[in-house]
Amino acid sequence: MIRPVIVGAGVAVATVALAHAALGGYVARRLIAPRAPKTYVPVTIDGETVMVPATPDSRQPGTYGLWLDDGAHLTVGETVRVDGDRIVRSLERRPGGVDDGPAAGAWTSQSVGSPEHVGPTRHVVIPLRRGGTADAWLIGDEAAADGRWTIHVHGLRSSRHGALRSAPAAVDAGWMSLVVSYAGDDEAAPADALPSSLGTREWRDVDDAIGYAVEQGAREIVLVAWSMGATIAMLALEQSAHRDAIAGLVLVAPALDWTRVVENAVVGAHLPRTVAAASMRVLRSGLGARALGLVEAVDARALNWADGPRPGADLPTLIVHSRVDPVVPFSGSMAYAQRHPGTELVAFDATGHCNEANQEPERFHDSITGFLRGLPRA
Template structure:
């Protein structure tokens, strides 16, 4: 009897352990998975309004976009009304020739349709040390910028279009803007569409963009980084051959402590905290990395700049972050600013992740433009 109970307990413990490991693997896979295809749905356009499916995203206040299946972009504004499972929003800008009636579109936080909407644009290719090139947009006038460049780095499962939201402020401040793509984002060739390495591989492509800017005459560079782009920017500042040219940082909802990010995701899924620890262990192991399709293992626990072991750079830094960000905890930005006297935190109350520019556009714009104007000439 005692022996059978012991065997049963052992089997139960083994089952629990296997389930725990499976959950950890699932969380790790979700964390680094490539971006899912855009979800296109029927929308109804009528005059200066559009009816879209009611979702958590489409119910958010602010200014957003609809990407039609032909690639064109519709800028949408405030909610006019909610009709059951549909949300009717105002149309702020619509492409020429778009008629009233039914269409198919994907909802997006990218409320700027094209880089040309920001300023004079050149479509360029940044040479990469790993071979090939990465597409980028160069916005502004080099002569008037006089060697001052901003490099905009989007976050995980995003694209250059999302990072466009910071470009109007940098353009108005008189700086050049380089909006970049990098390994693993949606613009890569299929062979490169690998899981994210949380910045540990991607930073090299952004460093190549820094080298490109320097070759084009950039003497003073500010990295403008969104979400996981914050991790990429930190790694670039630490390791770039051109780090002396980087004179400042602008972060939007930055991932500066991946332990907090993973623990927040696990808590949001109502899973034990131990699953977060185990999922980071999976990412950091060679076996786990191989199972996830990663090029190399990722030590997520080391990707932190808020503790004692890895200090951030002594650079003027502006952080824009919502107190209620559901993805990247606001506490990480608070902790970073507490340790870095050169850092300033501008707190927002925007709902959703990286929606500061969508919901409080004037504050967002003025904070970035003011920060850039305040930087002394080298």
């Protein structure tokens, strides 16, 4: 009598454990998966407005972008009116050759469609130690900048256009802006075959960009890093041969503790918090890494500069982060700022992840320009 009960309990426990491991693997796969292809939906352009489907993203206040299926970019402003399941928003920038009428567009937070809209631009390529090159935009007046450069690093499942939103502030402060790409992002080939390593491999490409900037005459460099880009920046600071050239950090909605990020995603999906730990076990195991297509295992728990063993940066630092960020918890930025007294934390109330620049553009811009202008000359 007792034996069948024990065997039955053992089977139940094993079944639960297997289900837990499967959920952990699913979460890990979703976490590192490359960005899905853009989804184009019917939109209607009419003079100085555009009508788009009503979605949680298109209902957000602020300024955003719309990529048309022919590659054109529209800058979309505030809501004009709501017509049932459609929203009419103002058009702030519309390139020549885009006619009125129906079109296919993909909504994006990338509100700046071209680096040329920011300032004088050179399209450059950065040699990579892993072979090949990475495309980048170099924006600004090099003579006026006099060796002061910012390097803008986008986040997970994004591209240079995502980080382009911080370039106007840097250029207006008199600094050059180098907006970079890296392994596995939207531009790297083959992007759809390279899952993210959460920065543990990507940082080398950004370090190569730092080396490029130094070779081109940069004497003071500020890393402007978005979301997972902050992880990349921190890893580069720890290991870069050009560490002495880094004069400061600007971190936008920064991922400074991946345990918080993964737990937040799991809780948001109404899964047990223990699934987060299971997913991180999958990532750091050799078998799990191979199953996920990773080149090497990733210890996400160790990527913690907020309150973990990593010391963080002894540099002037500005953090710009929304208190209600649904993806990267604001608590990580608070913990980092408390631990590093030289950090200035500017709190926003923007809805969505990395929407500070979209919803409060002037405050976002002024926070960065003020920080950069306040840095003493080396």
